[in-house]
Amino acid sequence: MNCLRKKIISEILRKTLLLGLLTFGVSLSVFAEPSSSPFQITSIRAYVGGAGTGVPAGTVFIATDNPNGTFCGQSVYAIDGSQDNAKALLAVALTALATGKTVILELTSGFCPTIAGYNTLRSLSINR
Numbered sequence: 001m002n003c004l005r006k007k008i009i010s011e012i013l014r015k016t017l018l019l020g021l022l023t024f025g026v027s028l029s030v031f032a033e034p035s036s037s038p039f040q041i042t043s044i045r046a047y048v049g050g051a052g053t054g055v056p057a058g059t060v061f062i063a064t065d066n067p068n069g070t071f072c073g074q075s076v077y078a079i080d081g082s083q084d085n086a087k088a089l090l091a092v093a094l095t096a097l098a099t100g101k102t103v104i105l106e107l108t109s110g111f112c113p114t115i116a117g118y119n120t121l122r123s124l125s126i127n128r
Contacts, residue, residue, distance in 0.1 A: 035104055035105065035106045036066070036071040036104055036105040036106075037071070037104070038102035038103065038104055038127050039064040039065055039066050039071070039102060039103060039104075039105065040064060040065040040096075040100070040102055040103075041062055041063070041064055041093055041096050041097045041103060042063045042064060042065055042097075043062075043063040043097075044060060044061070044062055044063070044090075044093055044094065044097055045060065045061040045063070046058075046060050047059045047060065047061060049081075054116050055115065055116040056080065056081065056082055056115060057081060057082075058080075058081020058082060058086065059078055059079065059080060059081050059115055059116070060078070060079040060081060060086070060089075060090055060093070061076055061077070061078055061079075061118060062076065062077045062078070062079065062093050062121065062124075063075060063076045064076070064077065064103075064105070071105065072107060072112040072119045073112065073119075074118060074119055076118050077105060077107075077118055077119050077120070077121050078114070078115040078116070078118040078119065078120050078121065079093070079120075079121050080115055080120055085122075085123075089121055089123070089124055092124040092125070092126060093124055095126060096124070096126050099126075101126045101127060101128070102126075102127045103124045103125060103126055103127065104124070104125045104127065105121055105123075105124060106121070106122045106123040106124075106125075107119050107120065107121065107122055108120045108121070108122040
């Protein structure tokens with residue numbers, strides 16, 4: 001009887017774990033942020049911004065060779081200088097521009113959020 005109970009409990013745990021993993025995988029795909037195809041960064045513009053400009057202080061604009069704005073409707077994207085990762089994003093952007101490498105852009109949400117009309121970056125990754 002004990003052996004049967006252990007087998008039943010083991011089977012229930014296995015199925016629960018499998019269901020949990022499947023649910024987790026689906027939730028990750030639902031919340032995945034939009035990522036671009038590889039683009040070249042063509043210029044970087046640091047902007048003072050601040051009160052009355054409509055642009056937060058410390059915003060950096062990244063221009064890409066995105067043809068016809070195929071990624072979220074634009075070819076220029078913003079780094080929000082008030083975010084913790086702003087310096088890291090700028091470092092990656094400068095490295096890509098200096099080396100001529102392409103980057104993959106990731107936006108902060110699936111709805112193309114903006115700063116002064118420009119989509120905000122969540123991450124940048126450099127390609128070979």
